[in-house]
Amino acid sequence: MTVASVSMPQELLDRIDEFADEHGYTGRSEVLREGARNLLGEFEDKQLEDRQLIGVITVLFDFETTNAEQRMMNLRHEYEGLVKSNFHNHVGDHQCMELFVLEGSLEEISAFVGKVRATKGTTTVDYSVTPVDASDAVV
Structure with a gap:
């Protein structure tokens, strides 16, 4: 898998880490991948x-x-x-x-x-x- 470097405020990174822990993700990379897939898929509804x-x-x-x-x-x-x-x-x-x-x-x-x-x-x-x-x- 390719590694991507992303800049973000520490507060957001802390929230992502906390979210990963609370919801059983393996880490922040998994949270960010899922978030990216969801964001990219939002407007891909063929019915619209x-x-x-x-x-x-x-x-x-x-x-x-x-x-x-x-x-x-x-x-x-x-x-x-x-x-x-x-x-x-x-x-x-x-x-x-x-x-x-x-x-x-x-x-x-x-x-x-x-x-x-x-x-x-x-x-x-x-x-x-x-x-x-x-x-x-x-x-």
């Missing part, structure tokens, strides 16, 4: 391809120590055709929550989520996607 989707993305970030808030605003403008709604809220003493509602293709939503995840200072990024035509079904 070639369909119009609605996506809801929730982002938490520390507004005191990063420029993540400015980056979220820039992404909102960069993807103005994709972003249908945006909500910003303060959470706790120094956290912000940004909620985006998107409408577009799997490829477009995936690109947006990737840029949000790559933003330095985000603490969590959570999302869900639903095909627009799923709401057309009458039960």
Whole structure:
């Protein structure tokens, strides 16, 4: 197996080690491999391809120590055709929550989520996607 060197904050590495111990992984490499497989597979659902989707993305970030808030605003403008709604809220003493509602293709939503995840200072990024035509079904 090929070895890859990855830089990360000590706090994150400690959390990975603790997670590995608590969940029976053989070590941090196994945790990172599984995490990478899950991340890469998130948008590979063949049932979502070639369909119009609605996506809801929730982002938490520390507004005191990063420029993540400015980056979220820039992404909102960069993807103005994709972003249908945006909500910003303060959470706790120094956290912000940004909620985006998107409408577009799997490829477009995936690109947006990737840029949000790559933003330095985000603490969590959570999302869900639903095909627009799923709401057309009458039960």
